[in-house]
Amino acid sequence: MKKLVVSKRGRNVIASPIRKFLPLMQAAEAKGTKVFRLNVGDPDLAPPPEFLQTVKKYNLPTLAYAPSPGIKAHMVAWQKYYKQFGLSLELNQMLPTVGCAEAIMLALQAVADFGDEIIVFEPLYASYKSFSVMTGIKLIPITLPIEKNFAMPPASVIEKKITARTKAIVIINPDNPTGKLWSPAELNTVVKIAKKHNLFIISDETYREIRFNGKPYCLLSDKSARQNVILTDSVSKRFSMPGARIGCVASFNKEIMSAILKFAQARLSAGTLEQLGLVPLLNNSRPYVSKVVKEYKKRQKVVAEGLKKIKGAVFKPAQGAFYQAVGLPIKDAEDFVRFMIGKFSYQGKTVMVTPMQDFYITPGKGKNEIRIAYVLNTKDLKVAMDILARGVAAYGRQ
Ligand SMILES: Cc1ncc(COP(=O)(O)O)c(C=O)c1O
Structure with a gap:
């Protein structure tokens, strides 16, 4: 048997x-x-007290699924939140997810098929390794040595790793586990490589504002890379509320967002109460x-x-x-x-x-x-x- x-x-x-x-x-x-x-x-x-205060006020007779593209007030709040980083996103260019974790899974599956390759920099947030096993997408690592303070190697080192199966490069900025901030020059290099080789960039900005110098930066605000960048985001760290399990995936690339929406419809929605509770936080995050x-x-x-x-x-x-x-x-x-x-x-x-x-x-x-x-x-x-x-x-x- x-x-x-x-x-x-x-x-x-x-x-x-x-x-x-x-x-x-x-x-x-x-x-x-x-x-x-x-x-x-x-x-x-x-976390900010407004979250629970808002959730406690919920008084509808049912607790329904939220729409897959998100509750409108929630998405309008994300839209407002992104404005502070010079970003004007339409509602259909964003989608709420179950944490950044799900945003990454959706982005990976929208850009790559079983056996395709994604370039990552190691050390990297370990869940990417599990996502790779779960999706059958191969991670191709480029090592950033601790002795060099995790500085990115020259473009030629990255380009050598690109094959016919390479679909995207992942950047985590600010980075977990290194605490590294990607410099404008490093980001430029990644953008140039992505454009030259027609690759997506999955920009994981879970920690965007948590940086000790300079202004928070969002890679989607680089107009030259608009079609390439897929932003994966989260409220877990900036609002100290990983238990809310809310993230966001955003891109100016229509086909990518259309694929992500269809994936998202299959898993129905992110939490209704959590989306509502986050509205006042996203509206006034600073x-x-x-x-x-x-x-x-x-x-x-x-x-x-x-x-x-x-x-x-x-x-x-x-x-x-x-x-x-x-x-x-x-x-x-x-x-x-x-x-x-x-x-x-x-x-x-x-x-x-x-x-x-x-x-x-x-x-x-x-x-x-x-x-x-x-x-x-x-x-x-x-x-x-x-x-x-x-x-x-x-x-x-x-
Ligand atoms: C770099 C990075 N991406 C994604 C995540 C997942 O975040 P979330 O709680 O929003 O799923 C984490 C969590 O620690 C992280 O460090």
Whole structure:
């Protein structure tokens, strides 16, 4: 008789590198150890109160599906939100999604078929690796070395990776996990390559405003690349509300938006209540967003100060998002994390960070690197950074 077997993609997909240490962490906490969690990009800040206030006012007799292209008031609010970045988008050039995660999935499936290739820069947000297994789209990595502060290589290096099956290049700006901001020159190079080779650019701007210098930038505002760029966006980080599960996908390319709409119709809609609750936030995002950016900037400094005390740590202060990538004087960051959670504590406390290995596609890369998500208030973060330094020293003495 035929056996029940899980699909190859079901077997091949990786567990979230961020969540795979959860059982160890829970065991440490059960023993009474306080674990400072610097591993998940889950903001600790309270979201704007207008969200729940609006949701609580909902008084329709049913809770219906929202339309696939979005609730009109919600999309008009996104339209207004994008105006501040010099972007004039029509309602049919945007579509609300279940987080940026779904926006990425829709964009990938709109540009590429099974076996097609997408160029990405590694290290990269690990979910792209899972999306690639789920969709059968191949990721072709270009490594950005930590020693060069994740600077983009010359155009020729990228162009060498382009084949007849290449469909798009992914840019995450500001970047997770590196905290890198893409410079105008780097973005220009990517745009030029995309236009020369007729490629799409999937521009993941989940962290757009969370940058510590300069003005937030949206790649869709580059008029020269309008047909190439597909923007994937999210409210998760800028409004500290990943649980709302709302994102947005936008493009000036009619065919792309038409394909995305048809995909979106199959999965029906993004949440009705969440779309309504977000209207006042998108209509007036600046006050809240500038407050949280100030807070992340303070935290970034605390992290950088803490890292300076670790001999042999390789890093440049992050320029955006709320992550710091660091090369540590260790051989295996996964082993180090297991040590920190399972064997080490200082005054009953320890720190959980994310090993960077799974953020790479190329085997063996990033083995000594960790990512710190600064989702902790500055007072606790100082303590956590001190514990991390002590942990690195103790690990070295083992
Ligand atoms: C770069 C990047 N893209 C997309 C996502 C997914 O975001 P969302 O919560 O909107 O699905 C994340 C989440 O951490 C991210 O860091």
